[in-house]
Amino acid sequence: MPKTPLMQTGEGADDTLHRTVSPEAPARIAIEPGERRGLFGKGADRDRRGRARAQRDRRADRHHTTKRVAFFHYSYYGPVFKFFIEHVLNAEYLDMGEPTRRTLEIGSQHSNDYVCAPFKHIMGAYIEALDAGADVLMQFTGPCRLGYYGELQESILRDMGYDFQMLNFANVPSGSMREYISYCKRIVNPHLSVPVGAANLLACFRMVEKLDTYNDAYLARAGFEVEHGSFAAARARFLRQMNEAASAADIDEAFRSGMAELEALPIDKPADPVRVGLVGEYFTAQDAPSNLHLEDKLLAMHVELARDLNMTSRHLRYNEPNLRRSIADYVTYDMGPTSSLTIASAKKYMEQGFDGIVHLKSSGCTPEIDVMPVLQRLSRDYHVPVLFLSYDSQTSDTGLDTRLEAFYDMIAMRKAR
Amino acid sequence: MTEAYLGVDTGSISTKGVIIDADKNIIARSYLWTEGNPTDAARRVVDELAAQIDTNEIQVVSVGTTGSARRLVGAMLGAQVIKNEITAHAVGTTYLHPNVRTILEIGGQDSKIICVEGGIAVDYAMNTLCAAGTGSFLSSQAHRLGVEVEDFGAIALSSKKPANIAARCTVFAESDLVHKLQVGYSKEDIIAGLCRAVATNYLNNVGKGKKIVAPVVFQGGVSKNIGVVRAFEDALGMEVLVDPDGHLMGAFGAALLAADGPASKRRPFAFDVDDFEFRTREVVCNHCANRCEIICVYKDDDLIDSWGNRCDRGAIRVKPRA
Numbered sequence: 001m002p003k004t005p006l007m008q009t010g011e012g013a014d015d016t017l018h019r020t021v022s023p024e025a026p027a028r029i030a031i032e033p034g035e036r037r038g039l040f041g042k043g044a045d046r047d048r049r050g051r052a053r054a055q056r057d058r059r060a061d062r063h064h065t066t067k068r069v070a071f072f073h074y075s076y077y078g079p080v081f082k083f084f085i086e087h088v089l090n091a092e093y094l095d096m097g098e099p100t101r102r103t104l105e106i107g108s109q110h111s112n113d114y115v116c117a118p119f120k121h122i123m124g125a126y127i128e129a130l131d132a133g134a135d136v137l138m139q140f141t142g143p144c145r146l147g148y149y150g151e152l153q154e155s156i157l158r159d160m161g162y163d164f165q166m167l168n169f170a171n172v173p174s175g176s177m178r179e180y181i182s183y184c185k186r187i188v189n190p191h192l193s194v195p196v197g198a199a200n201l202l203a204c205f206r207m208v209e210k211l212d213t214y215n216d217a218y219l220a221r222a223g224f225e226v227e228h229g230s231f232a233a234a235r236a237r238f239l240r241q242m243n244e245a246a247s248a249a250d251i252d253e254a255f256r257s258g259m260a261e262l263e264a265l266p267i268d269k270p271a272d273p274v275r276v277g278l279v280g281e282y283f284t285a286q287d288a289p290s291n292l293h294l295e296d297k298l299l300a301m302h303v304e305l306a307r308d309l310n311m312t313s314r315h316l317r318y319n320e321p322n323l324r325r326s327i328a329d330y331v332t333y334d335m336g337p338t339s340s341l342t343i344a345s346a347k348k349y350m351e352q353g354f355d356g357i358v359h360l361k362s363s364g365c366t367p368e369i370d371v372m373p374v375l376q377r378l379s380r381d382y383h384v385p386v387l388f389l390s391y392d393s394q395t396s397d398t399g400l401d402t403r404l405e406a407f408y409d410m411i412a413m414r415k416a417r
Numbered sequence: 418m419t420e421a422y423l424g425v426d427t428g429s430i431s432t433k434g435v436i437i438d439a440d441k442n443i444i445a446r447s448y449l450w451t452e453g454n455p456t457d458a459a460r461r462v463v464d465e466l467a468a469q470i471d472t473n474e475i476q477v478v479s480v481g482t483t484g485s486a487r488r489l490v491g492a493m494l495g496a497q498v499i500k501n502e503i504t505a506h507a508v509g510t511t512y513l514h515p516n517v518r519t520i521l522e523i524g525g526q527d528s529k530i531i532c533v534e535g536g537i538a539v540d541y542a543m544n545t546l547c548a549a550g551t552g553s554f555l556s557s558q559a560h561r562l563g564v565e566v567e568d569f570g571a572i573a574l575s576s577k578k579p580a581n582i583a584a585r586c587t588v589f590a591e592s593d594l595v596h597k598l599q600v601g602y603s604k605e606d607i608i609a610g611l612c613r614a615v616a617t618n619y620l621n622n623v624g625k626g627k628k629i630v631a632p633v634v635f636q637g638g639v640s641k642n643i644g645v646v647r648a649f650e651d652a653l654g655m656e657v658l659v660d661p662d663g664h665l666m667g668a669f670g671a672a673l674l675a676a677d678g679p680a681s682k683r684r685p686f687a688f689d690v691d692d693f694e695f696r697t698r699e700v701v702c703n704h705c706a707n708r709c710e711i712i713c714v715y716k717d718d719d720l721i722d723s724w725g726n727r728c729d730r731g732a733i734r735v736k737p738r739a
Contacts, residue, residue, distance in 0.1 A: 100705055100706035100707045100708075101706065101707045101708060102706040102707075102708070103706070229729075293727075372626070373626060376626035376627075379540065380628060383534075383539065385539060385540040385541070386540075388542070397727075398485075401501075402485075402501045402502070402503070402543075403503075403543055405500075405501045405504070406501045406502075406503030406504050406541060406543075407541070409500070409501070409503075409504040410503075410504070410507070410538045410539070410540075410541060413537055413538070414537050414538070414539060417535075417537050
């Protein structure tokens with residue numbers, strides 16, 4: 001039987017159904033486990049003439065080539081995406097702010113009902129971004145279904161009639177830096193400067209680490225604030241300052257002043273507070289609008305929180321075999337994107353005497369479903385209760401409040417005993 | 418004049434109320450259908466309870482509310498304690514059965530399991546996303562079979578060969594049930610099969626991964642169904658206790674929590690809910706695209722509580738109580 005091309009006449013090679021994707025594509029961001037390595041061989045000024053030329057070109061046609069790039073909302077990493085787009089890709093960042101209920105509604109409307117909730121959140125964010133005038137949408141890739149989402153979302157959006165370009169890192173299956181650069185040049189900015197971009201990419205990583213460090217301190221202290229709202233206000237100021245950072249020095253300064261302010265805020269923390277560890281799926285457990293602001297709800301109950309899961313521990317300092325060694329009694333194989341991290345951090349919290357664990361996942365997230373029996377076994381072995389929460393686009397605040405309140409009552413009463 | 422405490426549990430299907438005395442004995446009980454109107458149901462429960470005690474002798478000094486309408490009914494009764502139903506059930510049951518290790522609970526729309534060690538809850542799970550196998554499922558199937566749901570248990574026990582009903586999903590269970598009826602299964606075998614399906618569905622979902630240790634106490638409206646009790650006993654291979662006041666356990670727990678509250682918050686409860694009109698009004702906040710629906714509760718024309726806003730911008734403030 002002759003092959004019938006799915007492409008229609010007049011469509012170019014950019015058809016999402018006809019991309020060359022290697023079957024052995026390692027579906028993840030370029031950040032590999034293990035040690036950090038130099039990104040571009042022998043240093044920044046390898047090609048001075050090339051850089052001068054690129055700068056000249058950039059100056060020449062900045063006004064008609066600058067593209068507006070949008071990213072979906074993801075946890076508190078907005079400043080990182082902004083920095084990446086402005087200082088690595090040298091394009092314009094379209095800031096969409098916090099997603100609202102409408103974002104999820106339109107996202108769900110254009111998604112398969114059974115797809116996991118992150119897909120719907122991202123879909124909604126894309127539609128809102130395109131309506132706000134985005135030229136390019138960015139999607140990263142992941143070791144689960146997320147790796148296919150960008151392609152599917154692009155197809156759906158094109159079917160809806162949107163005209164845009166997609167910077168989908170799943171389209172760089174080789175993971176080689178050279179290909180990432182040429183891909184970014186092709187889609188976003190043909191004149192992007194590689195040395196400047198490389199230096200600023202390192203600054204992005206630095207910002208991720210600073211944000212995560214700040215958040216750890218925030219989660220440990222904010223539940224015990226003396227003045228209601230003081231911590232949330234301080235964090236909003238910190239994130240605003242991070243958002244305005246234009247260099248590595250700005251990032252360090254924002255972190256320094258933000259941490260100083262956070263640590264100076266008065267708290268009233270008991271000697272032995274109720275402590276809860278948060279574990280779970282990469283998107284839902286980290287992104288506050290996706291988990292209905294679970295962290296804020298727990299902090300309002302005066303709980304000390306800890307969440308190991310973040311970009312720093314999943315990407316920048318990720319060492320899966322090492323994590324798995326700490327849970328060797330329970331797990332033999334790596335089961336997926338965050339499985340080892342979820343189990344290892346839950347076990348760590350239990351060993352450290354935390355009062356409870358909350359496991360968050362989107363409904364239907366297979367890797368995290370696989371984790372649940374292990375967490376149940378850990379719970380029995382260590383006598384620490386685990387609250388399992390599954391989110392989909394229908395999940396309501398009321399149901400969540402009941403479960404959280406009951407969980408808090410239970411661990412607090414147990415502690416008082 | 419002796420002091421007493423009131424607990425009201427307003428669930429999706431039924432509303433329960435108890436009054437306990439200072440020794441924590443139940444001295445008045447009430448159980449009636451919510452009928453989609455929680456404020457009216459709470460009002461009727463309070464009236465029924467008032468009729469059972471001598472209000473000249475007994476003074477209710479603290480009120481606790483629980484159940485899915487706890488906040489609304491709490492505002493209406495001026496409750497000192499507003500607690501979720503899981504905590505209330507755990508507190509009530511562990512008080513009456515200090516040795517209990519596992520509490521099974523199946524209500525109208527939810528089901529939960531509470532694991533207890535040394536008289537204190539150490540773990541719990543509650544159904545999420547799906548209400549298959551709860552009380553409302555049984556009552557809708559009873560309706561379909563033309564049987565009163567109260568008679569379900571007795572009919573189920575008369576069956577010798579319970580039918581196998583696929584009860585993972587309410588919708589599919591129903592089509593399976595219809596199919597079995599059409600091919601000629603007897604009604605009692607189907608009813609017994611349904612009761613068994615409720616028990617296995619519960620153990621496979623809510624009870625999954627939880628260690629069920631005796632003594633087991635089963636409560637909630639479905640615990641009144643002897644067919645389901647027997648199905649649990651068969652599946653678990655252990656005795657399952659059903660307290661005669663099992664359906665009141667949430668209200669009892671709420672009353673206990675009210676009794677344990679600080680003395681400074683106590684206020685005589687006047688049983689005068691009939692003298693006021695309680696209204697709710699929905700306000701849609703237009704500050705952002707979240708469009709939070711804020712519920713305002715009015716006692717006559719005074720705003721007494723509001724909730725539903727996700728941030729402070731949408732807050733509708735209530736004047737502090739004088």
